[in-house]
Amino acid sequence: MDDKLALPVGTTLDRFIMKKQADFPYATGELSQLLRDIGLAAKIVNREINRAGLLDVTGAYGQQNVQGEEQQKLDVIANIRFIRALRNGGEVCAIISEEEDEIIHTGNNKGKYIVAIDPLDGSSNIDVNVSIGTIFSIYRRISDSGCEGSTEDCLQDGTRQVAAGYIIYGSSTMLVYTTGHGVNGFTYEPSLGEFFLSHPNIKSPKTGNVYSCNEGSVNSFPEGIKNYLNYCKENGYSARYIGSLVADFHRNLLKGGIYIYPPTAKAPNGKLRLMYECNALAFIVEQAGGKATDGTRRILEIQPTDLHQRCPLIIGSTEMVDKVAEFMKSEVKAEEAVKV
Structure with missing residues (x-):
């Protein structure tokens, strides 16, 4: 059998997390366990997604979330799976979810962590x-142990994340995360039921030639963004x-x-959520350069x-x-010049 076709053998997510535990002198294994709980929930959600076409789990659920968006059936399923895994893991005192209006108290008031x-x-x-x-973020609680997780615990700025990551369910399923010591990616091997380290120490290129943007709304974008998009097109x-x-x-x-x-114009404050999307991805991208x-x-x-x-x-x-920042600054200067 060709070695290239053999099943992957290498560092599993669990083993990698255990090895990296020394990066957190204040932790006594709770963060490692929490990351493993997320990995377990990801496997379960991956299973649900992969059989979505065979079961009645696609389409709208018939309700809206707090964002005013129509919930999909799989939104609800994934929300239940992750909350259940985090509750059962016992390391989290509170959870905030894009799909829930309020803070979810886990009942474990001695838990050291908050998950968004x-x-x-x-x-x-x-x-x-x-x-x-x-997408997920992990914060250390700042309130006293023994009490329910508070709003103050949940509304910490992104610099205070102790870990963040995402799972992408695509042609393969990958879990990518950082604890502030670089970014590592793990690919799921379904026949073995394990995430294996496949993308160690991810470093993002300093530049590129791809831009991702919904240009259907371009007429209501700030001038600085419009000018940057024109710059992208002019440069191929x-x-x-x-x-x-x-x-x-x-x-x-x-x-x-x-x-x-x-x-x-429709979303003057933007559309994405700071706590559930932006902070986690910002932490990851900065750790990757x-x-x-x-x-x-x-x-x-x-x-x-x-x-x-x-x-x-x-x-x-x-x-x-x-480069975007340069165009945005130019827009501000132009607006100030008009005022004068």
């Missing part, structure tokens, strides 16, 4: 077999927009590129004021994000 999660990003694409994903860049945030981000992280979701801003501020330094706060997002290769 988008259980299934891009789930409306499941009906047409487009890649979708899960390629437009690649899947409409599934995790899939667009994952491609650009590995190959170089930029993802842009600016404010628009990239950047993330809302157009003027570093994403990780934005102080959240609401569990479901929205935020513009410009994220990707460093030189490309810096």
Whole structure:
């Protein structure tokens, strides 16, 4: 048998997490267990997604979430699976989910951690077999142990994340995460039921020639963003927009590129959620050598004021994000000149 066709044998997610436990002198195994709980839930959700066409789990659920968006059946299933895994794991005192209005108290008031999660990003694409994903952030609680997790625990800025990651369910299922010591990716081997280290120490290219943006709303974009998109076209860049945030981000992280979701007339504060999407991906991209801003501020330094706060997002290769910033600054100068 050709060695290239043999099943992968290497470092599993569990083994990797155990080896990296020394990176956290304050931890006594709880964070490692929490990451393993997320990995377990990812396997279960992956199973549900892979048989979506055979079971009645596609399509709309018939309710709206707190964002005013119609929930898909798989949104609800993934939300239940991840919350159940985090509750049963016993390391989390509170969870906030894009699919839930309020803080979810786990009943484990001695838990050291808070998890913010988008259980299934891009789930409306499941009906047409487009890649979708899960996004998560982990914070240490700042309230006293023994009490329920508080709003203050849940509304920490992105610099205080101790871990963040995403799972992409596509042609293969991958879990990518960081604990502030680089970014590593693990590919799921279904016949063995294990995530194996496949993308160690991911480094995003400093620049690229791909931009990901929904240009259907371009007429209501800020002038600086319009000018940057024109710059991309003049320089022969390629437009690649899947409409599934995790899939667009994952491609650009590995190959170089930029993802842009600016404010628009319909969504003046942007559409993406700071706590469930932007913070986690910003932490990951910075650890891989990239950047993330809302157009003027570093994403990780934005102080959240609401569990479901929205935020513009410009994220990707460093030189490309810096170029957007140049166009945005030029727009501000032009506006100031008009005022004078």
